[in-house]
Amino acid sequence: MTTRAMQVANIAFLLDRLAADTPPNQQIRELTENALEAIERRQKAGDASEGVIRWDVDWDNLKRTGEYKLSITDNGDGMTSQQMLDYLNALAVQGANQTQGISQNFGVGAKITALHRNSHGLVYQSWHDGKGSMVKLHRDDKEGVYGLASFELSDGPDWTPRIKDTFKPSVIDRNGTKVTLLGISEENNTCFPPEGRGMNWLITYLTNRYFRLPENLRLQVRVLTQNEEDWPSEEPSASTKTFNFQTVAGxxxxxxxxxxxxxxxxxxxxxxxxxxxxxxxxxxxxxxxxxxxxxxxxxxxxxxxxxxxxxxxxxxxxxxxxxxxxxxxxxxxxxxxxxxxxxxxxxxxxxxxxxxxxxxxxxxxxxxxxxxxxxxxxxxxxxxxxxxxTERDPDGKTRERILERLQRIRDLLKPTRYRRDPQGTLRAAGEAPGGASGSAGDTQREGTSTGGGRRGGTSSDDYLADLVESDGELARQVVVSTKEPSVKWISRADGTREEGELEDLAAEIVGDSLSGDMVKANRDFRGYRDLLGFFSKEFNPGGDPAINRKIVEYIEEWMEGQLVEAIMTVRNLTNGRTWTPSDIDRALCSHALTTVMMTRFHVVERVKRSLSSDISKPSKAA
Ligand SMILES: Nc1ncnc2c1ncn2[C@@H]1O[C@H](COP(=O)(O)OP(=O)(O)O)[C@@H](O)[C@H]1O
Ligand SMILES: [Mg+2]
CATH class of the missing domain: 3.30.230 (Ribosomal Protein S5; domain 2)
Incomplete structure (x- = not known):
C-alpha cells in the first residue's frame, strides 16, 4: 500500500486562521524563543560564550527608509542561506532543533504569529561562519499567498542575497540572526505596542512571560518614550543616559x-x-x-x-x-x-x-x-x-448572644423535607413515603464522582433523580457545614479589606459556600454606612465616640445574626435534587448576602431598643 500525502490547498488561509487564535504579543514570545533556542544550540555545540538577545530599533533600516521598525538580534548559531530557505518558508518544519512534539516545539511559532502581524515583511538577516545572507517573508496581496519575496538585483532576482559585513550587528561575531518586523505597511512603526498600552510593553511582556531565563544569557530591550519625535535618529551610544537597554530578569x-x-x-x-x-x-x-x-x-x-x-x-x-x-x-x-x-x-x-x-x-x-x-x-x-x-469580640460575648438567639428558633433552622405536593402529604397520616435521603442536619459527606444528584430512598422520584445529571458538579465533594460561621468585619480604614475586595457588596463567605466557616462583612458597604449614619443622627448628634462604639456594636451584632441565620438555613436546604450545591452557591453568593444585609427594618427596631435602654442608663453607654 502506498499513501499519497495530504497537501494544504490554502496555506494563507490556514496561517491567518491559526494566527487569529493567538494573543497580540505572541509574536514577541515566538521570536524570543527562536533566539533562545539558537543560543542554546550554539552553546551546546561548544561555543559557551554569553548569549545576547536584543529587542531594538532596526537602526540600519531607519537610516535607509526613515521608518522605525522593531527588530530582534541574537548571537545564536545563525543560519546559512540554504537553511533559511528550508526552515523559514515552510510551516511546521523540523528545523535545526529536531524537537518537534506535542509537549515541545510545534514549529508553528514565529511564522504563524509574526508573519501574520507583519504581512508587509518579516526580514531575516543571518550570519553563519561570518557569512551573512537574508530573506524577506511577506504576504503577496496580489496572489493572496505568504512566502519569500525576491530581491530584484542588478544581475537578476535573488531570494537569499549576501549582506555586506558593515550591516552585521555589533552583538554578532561570526554567528547570529536579526529579524526585523516591518508591520502591515511601509509607515507602520512596529516599536509601538500592538494594543496601545505603555511604552514599556516589551519589558512588561517578557518579564511576565518568562519565569526563569537561562543562565549565561542577557535578554535586553531598548527603552523608548511615548513621543516618536524625541527618538534618536541613529543608534545612541552606550554612554547616553536615555534610550538605553534594560535587561529582562524574568x-x-x-x-x-x-x-x-x-x-x-x-x-x-x-x-x-x-x-x-x-x-x-x-x-x-x-x-x-x-x-x-x-x-x-x-x-x-x-x-x-x-x-x-x-x-x-x-x-x-x-x-x-x-x-x-x-x-x-x-x-x-x-x-x-x-x-x-x-x-x-x-x-x-x-x-x-x-x-x-x-x-x-x-x-x-x-x-x-x-x-x-x-x-x-x-x-x-x-x-x-x-x-x-478584625477582632472586636475577644471574649466571644456577641457571638454567644447570637448563638443563643438562634437556639431559640432551632426548629426553624432545619427545613422540613422537600415534597412535591405538600398538601397531599399533610393529609396523609404518618411518614410520607419515599422521602429524599439525608435530611438536613448532620454533616453530609458524599463523593459524587459518579455524577448525578444525590441518591437514596426508593420512590420512583428518586429513581428518576438517578438519571438526571446535575451539571457542573460531577466531582464535587458535598460537605455541608453545620457549624455557625464566624463573621469578620472588614474595612479599608482598618487595613482588613483590600482594594477592590467586596467593592460595594455587603458580605461574602470565604471559600466554599457550603462549608466555608468564615464570613467577611464589609463596613464600607453603603447599606451598612447608611444605617450607621441613621443612628448617629438620631442617637449621637454630638459625635460621642463611646456612643458611636455602642451603635456600631449593636448594628453589627444584629446584622451578623441575620447573616449567620441565612447561611445556616440555606445550607440546610441542600438535598441534591431541588437544591444542589450550585444552587446553594447562587443563594449564598456575595450579591445574595447583600440582599440579606439590606433588610434593615428589624435591625433598626432592635438597635433602637438597645440604644434607648442604654441611653436611659448613661453609665452603661460610656
Ligand atoms: N533566530 C534564529 N537563529 C537560528 N535559527 C533559527 C532562528 N529562528 C528560526 N531558526 C530556524 O528555523 C527553524 C524553524 O523555527 P521554528 O521555531 O520551528 O518555527 P517558527 O519559525 O514558526 O518559530 C528553527 O528550528 C531553526 O532551525
Ligand atoms: Mg519557534
Whole structure:
C-alpha cells in the first residue's frame, strides 16, 4: 500500500486562521524563543560564550527608509542561506532543533504569529561562519499567498542575497540572526505596542512571560518614550543616559527582589512558589514598570508563565489556598511536576493537564487544599497579623448572644423535607413515603464522582433523580457545614479589606459556600454606612465616640445574626435534587448576602431598643 500525502490547498488561509487564535504579543514570545533556542544550540555545540538577545530599533533600516521598525538580534548559531530557505518558508518544519512534539516545539511559532502581524515583511538577516545572507517573508496581496519575496538585483532576482559585513550587528561575531518586523505597511512603526498600552510593553511582556531565563544569557530591550519625535535618529551610544537597554530578569527574579519572604512548597503534583510582600501598594508600584504586581496567581510550565490571574479571581484562588486575609501581600505561582501530563495549547496561552484546561479541571482547588496543610509560617504570620485587626469580640460575648438567639428558633433552622405536593402529604397520616435521603442536619459527606444528584430512598422520584445529571458538579465533594460561621468585619480604614475586595457588596463567605466557616462583612458597604449614619443622627448628634462604639456594636451584632441565620438555613436546604450545591452557591453568593444585609427594618427596631435602654442608663453607654 502506498499513501499519497495530504497537501494544504490554502496555506494563507490556514496561517491567518491559526494566527487569529493567538494573543497580540505572541509574536514577541515566538521570536524570543527562536533566539533562545539558537543560543542554546550554539552553546551546546561548544561555543559557551554569553548569549545576547536584543529587542531594538532596526537602526540600519531607519537610516535607509526613515521608518522605525522593531527588530530582534541574537548571537545564536545563525543560519546559512540554504537553511533559511528550508526552515523559514515552510510551516511546521523540523528545523535545526529536531524537537518537534506535542509537549515541545510545534514549529508553528514565529511564522504563524509574526508573519501574520507583519504581512508587509518579516526580514531575516543571518550570519553563519561570518557569512551573512537574508530573506524577506511577506504576504503577496496580489496572489493572496505568504512566502519569500525576491530581491530584484542588478544581475537578476535573488531570494537569499549576501549582506555586506558593515550591516552585521555589533552583538554578532561570526554567528547570529536579526529579524526585523516591518508591520502591515511601509509607515507602520512596529516599536509601538500592538494594543496601545505603555511604552514599556516589551519589558512588561517578557518579564511576565518568562519565569526563569537561562543562565549565561542577557535578554535586553531598548527603552523608548511615548513621543516618536524625541527618538534618536541613529543608534545612541552606550554612554547616553536615555534610550538605553534594560535587561529582562524574568518574573521569579523580580518577585525575589521585592518580597520580604519567599519559598517553595512541594505539593504532590506541583511546586508552589510563594512570595510575601511587606507593602503591597508600594511594592506593586515598584514592580509595575516591569509588569509585576502582588495578589497574583500563575502557572509555570517549561520556565514560562502561562496563566496570569489577578483579583478578583486571584483573591478567590488565594483564599482557597488558605490565604483568607492579606491576599494582597502574596503571589503564588504553581509549577506542575513532571508526573503530570502537561502541555500548552497551540497558541501557547493555555495549560492543559491530562487533557483538561487547568482552570476548568479545578486544579487550583486540589493544590489549594494541600497548600493549606503546608502553609508556610511567613504567610500564616501575615494572615494572623491582618485577621487580628478584625477582632472586636475577644471574649466571644456577641457571638454567644447570637448563638443563643438562634437556639431559640432551632426548629426553624432545619427545613422540613422537600415534597412535591405538600398538601397531599399533610393529609396523609404518618411518614410520607419515599422521602429524599439525608435530611438536613448532620454533616453530609458524599463523593459524587459518579455524577448525578444525590441518591437514596426508593420512590420512583428518586429513581428518576438517578438519571438526571446535575451539571457542573460531577466531582464535587458535598460537605455541608453545620457549624455557625464566624463573621469578620472588614474595612479599608482598618487595613482588613483590600482594594477592590467586596467593592460595594455587603458580605461574602470565604471559600466554599457550603462549608466555608468564615464570613467577611464589609463596613464600607453603603447599606451598612447608611444605617450607621441613621443612628448617629438620631442617637449621637454630638459625635460621642463611646456612643458611636455602642451603635456600631449593636448594628453589627444584629446584622451578623441575620447573616449567620441565612447561611445556616440555606445550607440546610441542600438535598441534591431541588437544591444542589450550585444552587446553594447562587443563594449564598456575595450579591445574595447583600440582599440579606439590606433588610434593615428589624435591625433598626432592635438597635433602637438597645440604644434607648442604654441611653436611659448613661453609665452603661460610656
Ligand atoms: N533566530 C534564529 N537563529 C537560528 N535559527 C533559527 C532562528 N529562528 C528560526 N531558526 C530556524 O528555523 C527553524 C524553524 O523555527 P521554528 O521555531 O520551528 O518555527 P517558527 O519559525 O514558526 O518559530 C528553527 O528550528 C531553526 O532551525
Ligand atoms: Mg519557534
Amino acid at each position: 518574573s521569579k527574579a523580580l518577585f525575589d527582589q521585592y518580597a520580604e519572604a519567599k519559598g517553595t512548597v512541594s505539593l504532590a503534583t506541583a511546586d508552589a512558589h510563594w512570595w510575601v510582600f511587606a507593602d503591597p501598594k508600594e511594592d506593586s508600584k515598584k514592580m509595575s514598570t516591569r509588569g509585576g504586581r502582588t495578589c497574583k496567581v500563575g502557572i509555570v510550565f517549561q520556565d514560562e508563565v502561562y496563566v496570569h490571574l489577578t483579583p478578583p479571581i486571584a483573591r478567590r484562588i488565594l483564599a482557597s489556598f488558605g490565604i483568607v486575609f492579606g491576599a494582597d501581600h502574596v503571589v503564588i505561582y504553581i509549577e506542575p511536576k513532571k508526573s503530570l501530563e502537561v502541555r500548552a495549547d497551540t497558541a501557547r496561552s493555555r495549560i492543559i493537564i491530562n487533557g483538561e484546561d487547568v482552570q476548568e479541571a479545578n486544579w487550583f482547588e486540589v493544590w489549594g487544599a494541600e497548600f493549606r496543610e503546608k502553609m508556610p509560617p511567613e504567610i500564616k504570620a501575615k494572615i494572623d497579623e491582618i485577621m487580628a485587626k
